[in-house]
Amino acid sequence: MAHVKQVASTTQKPYSGLSRSLVIAxxxxxxxxxxxxxxxxxxxxxKIYGVTRFPGQEHVAGNSKIPSVIYYDKDGTIMATGAEADSSFITAQAEDDGWIKAELFKLRLRPRTMQLNMNGMRLSPLPRGKSPVQVFGDYLGYLYNCTRSFISDTHANGIALWNSVEQDIQFVLSHPNGWEGPQQTRMRKAAVYGRLVPDTDAGRARIRFVTEGEASLHACVINGLANDVLSNPSKHGFLIADAGGGTLDISSYAIKGTAPLVIEEIAPPDCIFAGSVFVSRRAREFLEEKLKYSKYGSADSLDHITRKFDETTKRLFRDRNELQFIPFGSPLDKDAAVGIRNGQLRLTGNEVANLFEPSVDAAVNAIKAQIEGSKGMIRSVFLVGGYAASPWLFSQLQERLAPHHITVNRPDAQTSKAVADGAVGFYCDHYVSARMSKFMYGVEFLRELDPKDPDHIARKEKLCELPSGPKLLPDAFDCILARSVKVKESTVFTRKYCTELTNLSMLSVFEVEIWCYRGGNVVPKWINRGDDAFSTLCVVQADLSLLNGSAEPKAGKNGKKYWTIVFSVEIHFGLTEFKARIKWMDNVSFKNVKPF
Incomplete structure (x- = not known):
């Protein structure tokens, strides 16, 4: 029987559901x-358990991490996944048979607005006919099957237990702080593709989302890692820095109550591409230049040496004043001209420190920005995630944040699985009651023409006239929620609008576009559709044809009939997943549609 790790916490609440259920994060x-x-x-x-046994990893007791890697053959058939894909046997077979290795595929789901600096290196191509969503779905499906096997094998009456909950399993998928609605939609499609849930409204509703920052906060609470903060709740805030392979996710919080525990976000969360994989990418580039005239400069040798750098030097590096070594070969491997002796490549401490520098510098700047965003409330930083294990990252953050009177703590527990544990905690306990809006949100409306305003005159070629007569300018921005506003989960933002229709058939496909503005704190007057600062957050659709019978026609300026439709846009911003709907009046009773 495999080792099953569980975590429990005095802050956790009893499950309030009426029947047994299973949540998988x-x-x-x-x-x-x-x-x-x-x-x-x-x-x-x-009780929170971790899946600690995966195929290809049976020899490692209690290992809860699995490589995010899939091998496909040329036709897109899965040949090996996870730990199995990392074995030397599979690597050799992949080379012989021309298999395609899909790795770093999570980065392909990133928002278009999040620039990814790969130092000139590209993400390797996916197999023919496979989209990023399908690769993500294949991987989710693999992890789901591993979880089913693990629960069936390790719990008493495990198979019967699984069968009793299988049709209603709740899933929590974590994602970087910078992922938004479109990325959540793609992840939900991936979960359907991977057969976690059926492709129905009820099936899709079983997929929930949590940011990696918020999941890490819950893990800190569950594991008692934030006890010093919890035992002395003051007006001071604290910051969770989740340093992973790809992203550094930064979230800032303050405790607002302890019985029950209530936590609020105190600055808009941040997400930057400053994870450990970029240290490895810089190392590969550096080694390519250093070894280009050596027999060790071939692509295969560079891949091997970079891998050994990842496994040893990168993890252990702690002092820029000491010589560093990458052990990669046998005593017969030597090339004095490039510093190779006894199968080891010698590097200076400064050379290795420089490989870390861009990600360390970005992390420090992002944390400083959070401190400013929280108006100086933050006094401590909790560093979690796989990259948190780096002594160099930890010591550099301590050193560079000390002048700002910030203490940096690194929990002793296994921080690499904090997000998965915390995502279960998020589902069960939901400690965060309010979040800070990251951007500005609003809708387009028609602004009445002011003939004395030069800004209006410059737009007059876009002028449109309503059937009732007023001359109006399109593309005006009506801000519903500004940036850096504290929003409670229960808060609903409602704005009332009216429109004039000349044809009632338009009611059946009525829609409102919700806009997101990322350009700062000043509310823009107009939506600039060519500007990257503006993007469509979602389109809310409703069938308002029920109003056909009750809408009263009116005579327009030119005698043409028109109808005035009054409706409200209702938006839930304080949740981890954005929701919006349209409400309208029909013979004085409110109707609404589901969020789209």
Missing amino acids: IDVGTTFSGVSYSILEPGEIP
Whole structure:
């Protein structure tokens, strides 16, 4: 029987559901992934377990991390996944048979607005006919099957247990702080593709989302890592820095109550591409230049030496004043001209420090920005995630943040699976009651022409006239929620609008576009459709044809009939997943549609 790790916490609440349920949290990381779960029994405090056995990793007791890698053959058939794909046997077979290795595929889901600096290196191509969503789905499906096997094998009556909950398993998928609605939609499609849930409204509703920053916060609470903060709740805030393979996710919080525990976000969360994989990419580029005139400069040798750098030097590096070595070969491997002796490549401490520098510098700047965003409330930083294990990252953050009177702590527990554990905690306990808006959100409206305003005159070629007569300018921005506003989960933003229609058939496909503005704190007057600062957050659609019977026609300026339709746009911003809907009046009773 495999070792099953569980975590429990005095802050956790008993499960309030009426029947047994299972929640599975899947943390697909850029380089490594993990799964945690909880069997929820009515009235009992949930225990969180980690999946600690995966195929190809049986020899490593209690390992809860699995490489985010899939091998496909040329036709797109899966040949090996996870730990199995990392074995020397599979690597050799892949080379012989021309298999395609899909790795770092999570980065392909990133928002268009998040620039990815790969130092000139490209993400390797995906197999023919496979989209990023399908690769993500294949990987989710693999982790789901591993979880089913693990639960069936390790729990008493495991198969019967699984069969009793299988049709209603709740899933929590974690994602970087910078991922938004479109990325959540793609992840939900991936979950359907990977057969976690059926392609129905009820099936898709079983997929929930949490940011990696918020999941890490819950892990800190569950593991008692934030006890010093919890035991002395003051007006001081704290910051969770989740340093992973691809992203550094930064979230800032303050405790607003302890019985029950209530936590609020105190600055808009941040997400930057400053994970450990970029240290490795810079190392590969550096080694390519250093060894280009050596027999060790071939692509295969460079891949091997970079891999050894990842496994040893990168993890252990702690002092820029000491010589560093990458052990990669046998005593017969030597090339004095490039510093290779006894199968080891010698580097100076400064050379290795320089490989870390861009990600360390970006992390420090992002944390400083959060401190400013929280108006100086932050006093401590908790560093979690796989990259948190780097002594150099930890010591540099301590050193560079000390002048700002910030203490940096690194929890002793296994931080690499904090996100998966915390995602289960998020589902069960939901400690965060308010979040800060990251951007500005609003809708387009028609602004009345002011003939004395030069800004209006410059737009007059776009002028349109409503049937009732007023001359109006399109593309005006009506801000519903500004940036850096604290929004409670229960808060609903409602704005009332009216429109004039000359044809009632338009009611059946009525829609409102919700806009997101990322350009700062000043509310823009107009939507600039060519500007990257503006993007469509979602389109809310409704069938308002029920109003056909009650809408009263009016005579327009030119005698043409028109109808005035009054409706409200209702938006839930304080949740981890954005929701919006349209409400309208029909013979004085409110109707609404589901969020689209």
